[in-house]
Amino acid sequence: MTRFRNILITGAAGGIGNVLRDALRPHCELMRCSDLVDVIPEAPHEQSFAFDLRDAAATAKAMQGVDIVYHFGGIPIEGAWQDIRDVNIDGTFNIYEAARIAGVSRVVFASSNHAMGFYRRSTTVGQDETPRPDSRYGVSKVFGEAVGRLYADKHGIETISLRIGQFRPRPTNRRMLSLWLSPADMARLAVSCLWQGPLHFEIVYGVSANKRGWYDNIGAQTIGYEPQDCAEDYAQDLGDEAMKEESVEASFQGGPFCAAEFDGSIDRIT
Ligand SMILES: NC(=O)c1ccc[n+]([C@@H]2O[C@H](COP(=O)([O-])OP(=O)(O)OC[C@H]3O[C@@H](n4cnc5c(N)ncnc54)[C@H](O)[C@@H]3O)[C@@H](O)[C@H]2O)c1
Numbered sequence: 001m002t003r004f005r006n007i008l009i010t011g012a013a014g015g016i017g018n019v020l021r022d023a024l025r026p027h028c029e030l031m032r033c034s035d036l037v038d039v040i041p042e043a044p045h046e047q048s049f050a051f052d053l054r055d056a057a058a059t060a061k062a063m064q065g066v067d068i069v070y071h072f073g074g075i076p077i078e079g080a081w082q083d084i085r086d087v088n089i090d091g092t093f094n095i096y097e098a099a100r101i102a103g104v105s106r107v108v109f110a111s112s113n114h115a116m117g118f119y120r121r122s123t124t125v126g127q128d129e130t131p132r133p134d135s136r137y138g139v140s141k142v143f144g145e146a147v148g149r150l151y152a153d154k155h156g157i158e159t160i161s162l163r164i165g166q167f168r169p170r171p172t173n174r175r176m177l178s179l180w181l182s183p184a185d186m187a188r189l190a191v192s193c194l195w196q197g198p199l200h201f202e203i204v205y206g207v208s209a210n211k212r213g214w215y216d217n218i219g220a221q222t223i224g225y226e227p228q229d230c231a232e233d234y235a236q237d238l239g240d241e242a243m244k245e246e247s248v249e250a251s252f253q254g255g256p257f258c259a260a261e262f263d264g265s266i267d268r269i270t
Contacts, residue, residue, distance in 0.1 A: 003105060004194050006030040008066040010053065010073030010095065013039050016110070016167055016186060017072050021046070023187035024070070027194055034062055035073060053091030056098070063095075063102040070190065071095045071144075072110040078135045078257060088140035096151045106158040108193045109148050111203075113165050113179055114138035117254020118269055119214075121178070125253070126216035127203040134254030145203070152201040160193050160223065163215075164206035171231040174243045175255045178212045182229035185209075192225035199223070214253055 007024055011017045012033035021042070025031060031046045033039045038048040051058035053073050063069070074088045092109070099107055117134025119125050131142040141163075148159035165179030167186055181189075185208045204219035208229040220226075248259040251266055 002027065002194065003196055004028065004068040006032070006065055006067045008032045008034065008049075008062060008069045010034050010069070010071050011110070012048075012072075013037055014072060014076070016164075019167075019183050019186045020070055020072065020190050023190040024194075027191065030065070032062065032066065053094060054086050056094045059091075059094040060098040060101060063098040063104060066099075066102060066104050068106045068108065068194070069095060069099055069104055070108045070110075070193070074110075074140075075137065078137045078260060081136050084136045084140050088137070089143050092140070092144040093147055096147050096157065099157055100151060100155045104157060106160070106193075106199075107148060107151070108160045108162065108190075109144050111141045111145050111161040111163045112138065113163055113205075114254050114257050115141040115145060115163060117252060117257050119253050120251060120269075121214060121253055123214070123253075124216050125214060127219055134252065134257040135260065138254065138257065149201050158199050158201075160199070160202045160204055160219075162189065162193075162204050162206040165208075167206075171234050171238070172242060173238065174245060175249075177231045177235055177238075178210055178214050179207050179253075180210055180229075180231040181206050182208045182227075185227040185229050188227065189225050192220075192223045195223040 007028045009020050013035035032049050034049045038050045049062050114134050115131050115138050116125050117138050118132035133139045133142050145161045151157040152159045165181045166176050167181045171180040202219040205215040205217045209227040210231040248262050249255045252258040
């Protein structure tokens with residue numbers, strides 16, 4: 001019998017949310033799908049439950065009876081600080097606090113490669129390196145990982161932080177040859193997060209089996225995530241334009257997120 005009968009998905013109307021719904025539907029007794037707008041249920045055990053992540057009381061209501069949360073709702077790109085703070089920071093805190101009160105066992109948090117974006121592309125990054133966010137968005141993901149660790153240590157809520165690369169149907173530029181996540185691998189990853197063994201706090205890179213990958217993905221082994229797709233299969237299709245990057249982009253893993261608003265010194269970022 002699975003430990004995780006009742007699932008809550010936030011961001012269920014989003015690009016990844018739709019993949020989560022399809023992947024997790026066969027693995028649960030209740031799938032509560034939440035977003036700002038209602039989603040249309042596609043199975044009798046699927047339920048739509050719209051709420052705004054900024055609303056702590058609504059978040060607490062959505063959490064009732066839930067065993068595992070896939071927290072994928074929020075702003076997925078760079079934005080104004082106030083928006084990032086309200087939705088990604090306050091919203092993620094609301095998720096963990098509601099999970100604690102409701103006795104939820106596990107939270108799967110959609111973190112991002114942008115929590116580590118200012119690492120050089122020549123560096124292999126694992127679970128224990130200091131975060132190096134490349135944007136206000138990246139800071140919100142570092143915060144989400146930190147609040148996850150707090151709630152794991154202090155309250156025993158199991159947490160998997162997925163540092164997702166770039167989720168796309170296929171890679172379309174040079175950077176994606178290193179951090180592409182295919183829809184099929186995202187589905188495999190979602191199911192792997194139902195791993196039945198106990199865990200405390202895991203960081204897993206949400207990437208496909210890319211030959212040019214930048215990550216030491218030990219956490220993937222812990223939960224049995226075995227990606228099958230590889231960006232290299234599409235490398236030949238990328239034209240010269242897709243392979244071009246300016247110097248800040250080309251230096252760091254976060255690419256354009258590092259380059260945006262950049263007025264620092266590349267040489268001092270070791
Ligand atoms: N797509 C990627 O390549 C990628 C990479 C790294 C991390 N991620 C993370 O994965 C998650 C999902 O990404 P996505 O690409 O599916 O994004 P998406 O924009 O398609 O989905 C996010 C969903 O969150 C919902 N949302 C936004 N604000 C909300 C609020 N205040 N209350 C409730 N819901 C709200 C949106 O309506 C949307 O449906 C995000 O947290 C994103 O940061 C995505």
